[in-house]
Amino acid sequence: MxxxxxxxxxxxxxxxxxxxxxxxxxxxxxxxxxxxxxxxxxxxxxxxxxxxxxxxxxxxxxxxxxxxxxxxxxxxxxxxxxxxxxxxxxxxxxxxxxxxxxxxxxxxxxxxxxxxxxxxxxxxxxxxxxxxxxxxxxRDHRLTRAGAKVGDLICVSGCLGDSRGGLDGLLNGFENHTEAGYLLERFYAPTPRIELGKILLGKANSCIDISDGLLSDLSHILKASGGLGARLQLEAVPISSQLIATFGEESARQWALTGGEDFELCFTLPPNYLALLSQLPVPVAVIGKVTDRADIELFLRGEPCQIQGSGYDHFQRKDD
Amino acid sequence: MxxxxxxxxxxxxxxxxxxxxxxxxxxxxxxxxxxxxxxxxxxxxxxxxxxxxxxxxxxxxxxxxxxxxxxxxxxxxxxxxxxxxxxxxxxxxxxxxxxxxxxxxxxxxxxxxxxxxxxxxxxxxxxxxxxxxxxxxxRDHRLTRAGAKVGDLICVSGCLGDSRGGLDGLLNGFENHTEAGYLLERFYAPTPRIELGKILLGKANSCIDISDGLLSDLSHILKASGGLGARLQLEAVPISSQLIATFGEESARQWALTGGEDFELCFTLPPNYLALLSQLPVPVAVIGKVTDRADIELFLRGEPCQIQGSGYDHFQRKDD
Known part of the structure; x- marks a missing residue:
């Protein structure tokens, strides 16, 4: 030293x-x-x-x-x-x-x-x-990636995609500067969801923080939980008005799914804990359910849909 | 991750x-x-x-x-x-x-x-x-830098300067290649003195590993122990025959005092533990005593002497 x-x-x-x-x-x-x-x-x-x-x-x-x-x-x-x-x-x-x-x-x-x-x-x-x-x-209590069960609610805290919006603004400039401060703050000063994690201990079946992107991190949970799948309602994925106002809805939705580095929590909760969601210290959205098909199925207003890319990887970043 | x-x-x-x-x-x-x-x-x-x-x-x-x-x-x-x-x-x-x-x-x-x-x-x-x-x-047992007492024996394990000899050979070539393998091994594969440290726990009054150089690390002990000093007999500082054969006695002696990164232990031991020194898993040399003068005094065969430089510091390295 x-x-x-x-x-x-x-x-x-x-x-x-x-x-x-x-x-x-x-x-x-x-x-x-x-x-x-x-x-x-x-x-x-x-x-x-x-x-x-x-x-x-x-x-x-x-x-x-x-x-x-x-x-x-x-x-x-x-x-x-x-x-x-x-x-x-x-x-x-x-x-x-x-x-x-x-x-x-x-x-x-x-x-x-x-x-x-x-x-x-x-x-x-x-x-x-x-x-x-x-x-x-x-002792012997912890949230891991490995405990998700079929039928669990898939939940995320906060808003997704803001951090990627902040990064994009840094690299390419902001199309609309009004919300630049908010987005840069989300990139430079992510809030670790400590209180939320402590409340979920012993209740959520699985948990991960979103560092690679929602789809990528959710797939870590599903894989670690024995090869499960998920159905997601994309309109339920929480996106900030600031992100949409700055970059438009299409980019915002893409980044919310794949942007990474938001450091919000993604967790799966048995449906009997649904009432818990209104008592948490941070807004939490239910975005889908765990299924037994080893795949993530995406729906937008009831219609199946697809998106490009699945997340963020340092060593693959130059090919994005 | x-x-x-x-x-x-x-x-x-x-x-x-x-x-x-x-x-x-x-x-x-x-x-x-x-x-x-x-x-x-x-x-x-x-x-x-x-x-x-x-x-x-x-x-x-x-x-x-x-x-x-x-x-x-x-x-x-x-x-x-x-x-x-x-x-x-x-x-x-x-x-x-x-x-x-x-x-x-x-x-x-x-x-x-x-x-x-x-x-x-x-x-x-x-x-x-x-x-x-x-x-x-x-619980509540540890070797620290802070416990040296006046009259403690100053001890070091192994041989000093070899790691610096290995580095010098890498940078400037070896004057004599016979012992290059040994010196490079001491640079690239230092031996952590785990067993020695465990034996010293509860016996040595202070301990440090030699990363910056003997004089520099010993001064950390003396400073942390309330501003004590030391008298060192330089001829007692252990130097390998391989280092002397490769770089000559003058460089070897200099590097043994200031070279750094040997990762041997330097510790101070109450004199009543002298008999312990013959029972250790690695050779240990007594090189001096702790004094109450806030200074390190060097002696070579009974005569006071001085050396240049006091150790190794990453940020000052270019000025060496």
């Missing part, structure tokens, strides 16, 4: 480091941590790479919110309660202004979500940010 | 994934893990970056051993028992041959050290490898 850079980062984390589960935080060869009795640990590691996930010159505070939101979203998808964060930062140069902007935004988010930054490494090289998140789960 | 690449990696880890502490391994949004009752978790994250830590074209199996050895060394320095590994791999292209070579060497090492690969992320970009290691520690 290059301590000088991390000492700088640590300055912004004085408050967060008082968590009782952190026996030893940043500054030694390892952090030493305690998982509460009766809890298991959920962990996930993710990277953001300049040129792949964001453009050169992206302000450091936006990278912090993008990294934090996308990383914590994996905890939300398991129903876990966030606890600790570690960072591996590769930077072209040691830039104190960059570190200050990055750390200060990250510290805000850590405080908001009760997350302690417990360790890290800074190295020299092309700008790459990796984060590992750690959360707690009651 | 780009699953297709990680599914490939996972093929090599079938055996390791049966560990009872792993409730859910690779393939979902998070891994779900159990820390044994009465144990705490030690974690550390490290990155290797092409052009900073290794040269373009380095074979993937050597990168695996370099990453694994250096990452586990942080657990050794805490006295922790290795348990789990997560990986964030950024690769220019999805290269199955590269992944196969990398994964197969990594799986060998994971089996040897009883480590389970539990999660990862693969992304597209300049070659960067980040690893987080996780180990167990008996």
């Amino acid at each position: 290059s301590l000088s850079e991390f000492e700088l980062i640590q300055r912004y984390f004085a408050e967060a480091s008082t968590d009782a589960s952190v026996a030893l935080g940043i500054g030694d060869d390892c952090a030493v941590l305690s998982v509460p009795t009766g809890q298991q640990l959920a962990v996930s590691i993710d990277s953001l790479v300049q040129g792949t996930h964001f453009l050169e010159g992206t302000p450091a505070d936006l990278l912090a919110s993008r990294l934090f939101g996308s990383a914590l979203s994996d905890l939300a998808a398991m129903g876990a309660t966030p606890a600790w964060l570690t960072l591996a930062l590769t930077l072209p140069e040691p830039d104190e202004d960059w570190l200050q902007l990055f750390s200060s935004r990250l510290a805000q988010l850590c405080n908001e979500y009760h997350v302690s930054l417990v360790g890290g490494d800074t190295t020299k090289g092309p700008l790459t940010l990796s984060a590992q998140v750690h959360g707690f789960l009651p | 780009s699953l297709s690449e990680f599914e490939l990696i996972q093929r090599y880890f079938a055996e390791a994934s049966t560990d009872a502490s792993v409730a859910l391994g690779i393939g979902d949004d998070c891994a779900v893990l159990s820390v044994p009752t009465g144990q705490q978790l030690a974690v550390s994250i490290d990155s290797l970056v092409q052009g900073t830590h290794f040269l373009e074209g380095t074979p993937a199996d050597l990168l695996a051993s370099r990453l694994f050895g250096s990452a586990l060394s942080d657990l050794a320095a805490m006295g922790a028992t290795p348990a789990w590994l997560t990986l964030a791999l950024t690769l220019p292209e999805p290269d199955e041959d590269w992944l196969q070579l990398f994964s197969s060497r990594l799986a060998q090492l994971c089996n040897e050290y009883h480590v389970s690969l539990v999660g990862g992320d693969t992304t597209k970009g300049p070659l960067t490898l980040s690893a987080q290691v996780h180990g167990f520690l008996p």
